[in-house]
Amino acid sequence: MPELPEVETVCRGLAAVLDGRVIAELELRRPDLRFPLPLGLKQLVEGRRVSAVKRRAKYILIHLDDGGVLIAHLGMSGRMTIGPAEGLVPILHDHVIFRTDAGMAVRFNDARRFGFLDYATAPALGAHKLLRDLGPEPLGNEFNGPMLAASLAGKLAPVKAALLDQKIVAGLGNIYVSESLFQAGLSPRRLAGTVTGGEAEQLAHAIKDVLGRAIAAGGSSLRDYVQTSGELGYFQHQWAVYGKEGEPCPGCNCEEGIQRIVQSNRSTFYCAKRQR
DNA sequence: CGGCAAACCTGCGAGC
DNA sequence: TGCTCGCAGGTTTGCC
Secondary structure, three states: OOOHHHHHHHHHHHHHHHOOOEEEEEEEOOOEOOOEOOOOHHHHHOOOEEEEEEEEOOEEEEEEOOOEEEEEEOOOOEEEEEEEOOOOOOOOOEEEEEEEOOOEEEEEEEOOOOOEEEEEEHHHHHHOOOOOOOOOOOOOOOOOHHHHHHHHOOOOOEHHHHHHOOOOOOOOOHHHHHHHHHHHOOOOOOEHHHOOHHHHHHHHHHHHHHHHHHHHHHHHHHHHHHHOOOEOOOOOOOOOOOOOOOOOOOOOOOOOOOEEEEEOOEEEEEOOOOOO
């Protein structure tokens, strides 16, 4: 379930294993994920030392000591699992395996293969096709009420769809959009252009709060996951509305409870009474 | 240009 | 038990 908080948790877990280590072996177990793997990827990566693991939106950026950058995206079903390289037995859909000079392994497993792996050089990163059009990081200082209001202004799409647009704000997905709109008391059906300055202020605040709390939950569970299954990012969530169709609204005692509607072919969960 | 549905691919749970 | 259907956290493409 990789949205921004999960990807952030994965990055932190990867950093613990990869940062400062040499990638001794990059095992490519198939020639493509969503896209064909870059030509010569194995040779470009093997022997390089990892200088940093960063995140931009839902992208994982593994910086190498020669200026190369591995760009990974988990898609819908992608997951990273870390553990000892010795005795590793790949399972179904383990497509890429990193092995470090410290004897650790990272497995990139993705059943649906909506995820991908790409390579760029650090100076060209900003111009990369996948990154260049991304909007602001929601947890950054530049993302706030006035700038969100300006981005939503004039748009005819529902605010739910606008928040999923990575050009408006980068890193939100289907779950945290529902959660943020609930916390802000804003109906997902509202047309983006009708959101007032005050509402945008509340919405920006809700987005930061929801994401921040999810990252904190991921961080607190990271230790356990690394020690046991080694699978990163898939911690226990406590969502207010996502997946809660028919359950009582946690914010009021209305008859209907949490409703599920479909917008742009995707589920939205909300309380019609509390969210206007 | 903006907004929406469909497509990409596989797995899982519900219902018959 | 076994089949079919609907649904799934993302992103791009193509159509109106």
